[in-house]
Amino acid sequence: MTKNYRVEGMTCEHCSNAVVEEVSTVPGTQGVDVDLDKGVVTVTGQGFTDEAISTAIEEAGYKVVD
Structure with missing residues (x-):
């Protein structure tokens, strides 16, 4: 399963690292990718x-914004 989330306020590498670190702790996540230019976090895994x-x-x- 792969899902994208639009996130506001991320502007730098520190932002990206903070999001990856937190989201990676969610059970079922296998990968987290942040696109700062688009403000999108892509999460892959099963069961989250x-x-x-x-x-x-x-x-x-x-x-997270809609």
Whole structure:
């Protein structure tokens, strides 16, 4: 399963690293990729939920937008 999340506020490598670190702790994630130019976080794996990913992104200091 691969899902994309639009995230606002990410502007630099530190932002990217913070999001990858937090999202990687969510059970079921196998890969996390951040595209700073597009403001998109791509998560691959099995069994993770949108809620768990959103919570992890918020814990990193950013917000998922629709």
